[in-house]
Amino acid sequence: MPIILSLKVALAAVIIVTCFSIPIAGLMARREFWGKDVVESIITLPLVLPPSVIGFMLLVVFGKNGPLGVFLEQFFHTRVVFTIEGAVIAAVVVSFPLMYQSVRVAMENVDQNLEKAARTLGAREVRVFFTITLPLAWNGIIAGLVLAFARSLGEFGATLMIAGNIPGRTQTMPLAIYFANESGDMRTASILVIIMTAFSFLVIYGLNRWGKGKRRDARGGGTNA
Amino acid sequence: MLKAHFKKKLPSFELEVDVSISNGILALVGHSGAGKTTILQCVAGLQTPSWGEITISNKAVFSSELGTNVPIRKRRIGYLFQDYALFPHMTVEKNVLYGKPKKGNASEKVLTAGDVLEMLKIGHLRNRYPSQISGGEKQRVALARALMTEPELLLLDEPLSALDQNTRSTLQQELLKLQAQWKIPFVLVTHDLQEAEMLGNQIIKIDHGQQEIIKEQVEHEKLELVRGLNNAR
Numbered sequence: 001m002p003i004i005l006s007l008k009v010a011l012a013a014v015i016i017v018t019c020f021s022i023p024i025a026g027l028m029a030r031r032e033f034w035g036k037d038v039v040e041s042i043i044t045l046p047l048v049l050p051p052s053v054i055g056f057m058l059l060v061v062f063g064k065n066g067p068l069g070v071f072l073e074q075f076f077h078t079r080v081v082f083t084i085e086g087a088v089i090a091a092v093v094v095s096f097p098l099m100y101q102s103v104r105v106a107m108e109n110v111d112q113n114l115e116k117a118a119r120t121l122g123a124r125e126v127r128v129f130f131t132i133t134l135p136l137a138w139n140g141i142i143a144g145l146v147l148a149f150a151r152s153l154g155e156f157g158a159t160l161m162i163a164g165n166i167p168g169r170t171q172t173m174p175l176a177i178y179f180a181n182e183s184g185d186m187r188t189a190s191i192l193v194i195i196m197t198a199f200s201f202l203v204i205y206g207l208n209r210w211g212k213g214k215r216r217d218a219r220g221g222g223t224n225a
Numbered sequence: 226m227l228k229a230h231f232k233k234k235l236p237s238f239e240l241e242v243d244v245s246i247s248n249g250i251l252a253l254v255g256h257s258g259a260g261k262t263t264i265l266q267c268v269a270g271l272q273t274p275s276w277g278e279i280t281i282s283n284k285a286v287f288s289s290e291l292g293t294n295v296p297i298r299k300r301r302i303g304y305l306f307q308d309y310a311l312f313p314h315m316t317v318e319k320n321v322l323y324g325k326p327k328k329g330n331a332s333e334k335v336l337t338a339g340d341v342l343e344m345l346k347i348g349h350l351r352n353r354y355p356s357q358i359s360g361g362e363k364q365r366v367a368l369a370r371a372l373m374t375e376p377e378l379l380l381l382d383e384p385l386s387a388l389d390q391n392t393r394s395t396l397q398q399e400l401l402k403l404q405a406q407w408k409i410p411f412v413l414v415t416h417d418l419q420e421a422e423m424l425g426n427q428i429i430k431i432d433h434g435q436q437e438i439i440k441e442q443v444e445h446e447k448l449e450l451v452r453g454l455n456n457a458r
Contacts, residue, residue, distance in 0.1 A: 114312060116304075117304070117306060118312075118323065120269055120303070120324075121298075121323050121324030121371075122326065122374055123324075131312075131323075
C-alpha cells in the first residue's frame with residue numbers, strides 16, 4: 001500500500017530530522033563561531049534547490065561509486081539506491097531545513113534572561129536547554145514538525161531519482177498518483193488523491209491541536225491575574 | 226562577604242570598581258547606562274571583567290592574574306533580575322524549587338520551599354503560574370527562588386523599580402528584614418537615591434564607570450538602631 005509506505009517514510013524522516021535539528025538549531029541560535037554563515041547556508045540550501053538537483057546529488061553521494069555508497073557497501077553490505085531507506089534519506093534532506101528554521105527562530109526568541117536566571121540557580125547548560133529553552137521554544141518545534149511531516153509526505157522528485165518507483169517497495173503516495181495518472185488510470189489516481197488529502201488534513205489538524213495544548217502549558221496555564 | 230576590584234571595558238567608557246561588603250546592603254546608584262548592572266553581572270559571572278579580582282566568602286571567583294573564572298552555577302550567588310525572569314511555564318512552587326541544592330548529607334538542615342514561601346508570605350500562590358500573579362508577588366517569588374539556593378551573596382538589579390509606591394515601601398521593609406534574617410551581603414542596584422539611602426549601609430554612586438563613595442560602610446547594628454529610632458518617631 002503506497003499510503004503505508006508514505007507514512008513509514010515520513011515518520012522515519014521526521015524522527016531523524018527532529019533528533020538532528022534540535023541540537024543543531026540550539027547551537028546555531030546561541031553560539032558564535034567562525035564560518036557560521038557558511039554552515040547556515042549549507043543547511044538551508046535544500047530549501048531553494050530543485051528536488052531534481054537534490055536527487056542527483058544524493059545519487060552521486062550514495063550511488064554505487066559514490067563515497068557513502070562505497071562505504072555502506074563495504075562495511076554494512078547494504079545500499080540505499082532504489083530502497084525505502086533511499087526515500088527516507090531524500091525526505092530527511094528536503095524537510096530538514098524547514099524544521100531547523102522553525103526551531104532556530106523559536107529558540108532565538110526565548111528570553112535569554114530566563115536562561116541566565118537558570119544558570120544563577122545552579123543549572124548546567126544541558127539542564128538549561130532541556131528545562132527552559134526547549135519547553136519555551138515549543139511553538140516552533142510543533143510548527144517545524146508539521147512542516148517537516150508535510151514536506152516528507154509530499155516529497156516526489158528526489159525520491160523518484162534515488163528510490164525509484166518500485167510498487168510495494170519504494171512507491172510512495174505521490175509517485176503512485178503520478179504514475180496512475182500517467183498510465184490513464186484516473187480512478188486509482190482519484191482514490192489515492194482523496195485518501196492523501198483526507199489523511200494529510202487529519203495529521204496536520206491533529207498535530208495542531210496537540211501543539212495548542214502544549215502551547216497553553218508553555219505559557220503557564222492561561223489567563224492573567 | 227564580597228570583595229570586588231576590577232575593570233571592564235564597555236563600548237563608551239571603562240568601568241572601574243573597588244568595593245567590599247561583609248554584611249548589610251551595598252547600594253549602587255546612578256543613571257541608566259552608568260554601568261551598575263554590568264557590575265552585578267561581572268560579580269555573578271554573566272559577564273567577564275577585563276582585569277581584576279572578585280572574591281565571594283574569601284574564595285576567588287574571578288582573578289585575571291591567576292586565570293580563575295568560576296562558572297556562574299558555582300558562585301553561590303542569588304540574582305534578582307529587573308524583569309524578575311520567572312519561568313513562565315512553571316508554577317510558583319516549581320520556580321522556587323528550581324535551584325534547590327541537592328544535599329548529600331541527610332543530617333544537614335534542608336530548607337524547604339514551604340519555609341521560604343511562608344517567609345515571603347506567598348504560600349497561597351504555590352500552584353499559580355507567573356502570568357497569574359501581580360508584580361509585587363512576582364518579586365517575592367523571584368526572591369524566594371534566589372534564597373532557596375542558599376546563596377552567600379544576593380544581587381538585586383533594580384528590584385523595585387517596576388512596582389507602585391505602596392508595594393515598593395512594603396518590599397523595602399521586607400528586604401531590610403530579610404537581610405537581617407539571612408545575614409548575607411546584598412548588593413542592590415537602583416537609580417533612586419532615596420531608596421539607596423533608605424536601604425544601603427553603604428552607598429556608592431556610579432557615573433560613567435567611575436565610582437564615588439556617598440556613604441561609607443555603616444556598621445550594621447548601628448544602622449539598625451538609627452532605623453529603629455526613625456521608625457519610633
